[in-house]
Amino acid sequence: YRGRKPNRRVELHNGDVQAMKTEMDSVPALSRLVLKWGSTVRYRNEQGSYGVRGVDPDQREIGQVNLTAGRFVNKRDVDQNRKSAVIGGQILADLYPRGATPAQAIGSFIQVRGIQFVVVGVFNQAGSRWENRSVYVPFSTAQKLFTKSDVVSRVAIGTGDATLAETRTATSSLMGWLRNLLVVHPDDTQGVWVVNRNEQAEIYQQIFGGIRLFLWFVGMMTLLAGAMGVANIMAIVVRERTKEIGVRKALGATSGSIVAQIVQEAVFLMLISGCIGLVTGTWLLQGIVPFVEHDFFSNPRVDFRSALAALCVLTLVGVASAIGPALRAVSIRPVEALRDE
Template sequence: MFDLDLWREIFQSINKNRTRSLLSGFTIAFAILLFAILFGIANGLQNTFKEAFGSDARNAIMIFPGRTTKAHKGLQAGRRIQFKDEDYNMLLDEFGDKVQYITSKVNRNASASYKGERNNYELRAIHPEYMFIENNKIKSGRYINQHDLDNKTKVVVIGKVVEEELFIKEDPIGKYIDLSGIPYKIVGVFTDDEGDNEESVIYMPLTTAQFVYGNNDFVDMMHLTYNPKLSYDAAINFGNSITKSLKDKFSVAENDQRAIRLFNLAEGTKAVNQMMVGLSFIILIIGFGTLIAGIVGVSNIMIFIVKERTKEIGIRKALGASPKSIVSIILIESILITAIAGYFGLLIGMGVLELVAPYLEAYFIKDPSVSSGLVIGATLTLILAGALAGYFPAKKASRIKPIVALRND
């Protein structure tokens, strides 16, 4: 039920007691403002952290072959290990459920030329899934696909830098690029967030490279990402079991560290993530701390307001105000002030974050921001706390005998 007269009473009370209303509003607005800014800065720190660890899949495992350093099972030390397609297949067969994406790789350097422009680039022969492992984006055309792999087609995908250096004012898609004397059709151009180095690369189907560079099924290394649902410890165990089964297959001594080298990012990621958890924890403490300070502030104000209005309550009661009308007039007023002040605090807080964001990047704080849902939640919490903190003294005040309230000078 909308009671216009009640609202008129409330607005009059707010308007005529401006200092009181402004002071309590200021407390609320300041609490919300601090909440937004502290949370925003903490979020900014977290963003910096996230960015520092690049856009490559963070759940990656890389496996390189090396030379044995220990004699084992009658085989001499110094033997060279060579991965082949069957090793890739073995990993898929044995660990398929733990693998998210996997690719074999052949790495070469290629001298590339197009219409007289010439340069040397890194050449990577890969499976199509490599796109997700490297987090490549397609700028134009397409990526290497399964069809290329099956048919050993002579196609390549070039990095943005290759495009810029060799194709002046020309669309490279569909053109033929010469790599060490063999023409390949360019089917796509890719970009990589990690910058120029990663964009000065040419990708080619694995099978094509194997055919062209030796007509064999050799693989230089394998690169995979593990199922992101694995815990860090499970991921580290997974890496260890890959090493073990490869060592078994190549008859390598268990304590031979050079023959099969495996880099598991889970080990580093674990440390980073623990730091992130620590940071989130600090953010949480800051948030709750500010909120609790706000709640205490609101409660104090409410108790003070009720105290200050005791005499008015007595007068109103003597004139026939019911306890319910006393409680509602005080509560609605406090809720209204809290809501409006909270909203202003939110606006100012977000505005301040927006304004100072560019200057904070030097201090490892990137994109400091808070979700408005979070701040609205904080405001609602304060409103609720204010209402609760106001309800009990208001209820008590509405019950005191008018004569006691009137005596209160």
């Protein structure tokens, strides 16, 4: 395409990113990235394999990095190629003495890929163990020490308060601009790619929305099956107690008292079964939690408001399903009931 060889490697360089900043002067935040996975990080006699990310200061805003102590990479770190490091909470837990606080790690020295860095900050991203296994260092330092070139692995761009439609328009515009800059054919989907996180979030919301609707459907079908079961049980109860009901009516029992008895038995049955199900489900969930990957399921628990609401609905369904058998019970004539075998 335009004189370029096929299957060539397309790379982004510092100058390209600077041109991008000029082109997109209204971008709220932009950070270059150098990514080095599986890097050895050592503190004293402890070491482990972690991800190292060379970043610009805007990465804190883009990635919503939650600092628990110290500071993030700043402009002076980048301008002066400082060996500053911001470590994740999991690295603190793995390499530092047990009970060490984030504040105690500030000012300590670690080795990243055999090079000494000073820890200037500690962060902790709730529910993201892999994120907490990362080390942030100045982008310029990462290029100088790890890649020894001006190649940029990725560029992260913040969208601020832009709507999904606006980010889609910006993504399409940026894709076209990059293809023209890097001389990539417009139909080449592999040469340049831009990931719209807002669009991905929208897709995930739709997926989870569909799952939620499916679970509601399953719940409704379960309640319906329960109602049919209760109705059948109460019908059997009424049939087997026909003579008892006839005796009560002969002795002066009112229709209301007979209906109340049948309904009370149905409510008791539903409450007992509902409570057993709630306790069993909670117990099973607590047993599964230690084996759940928290990056995908953060703090799984029973929502007791939803559980109590389901129990109330279950009880109401039980009452409704008992009405039919109860009405059949009061329609029995005492003489016929006493003759029943």
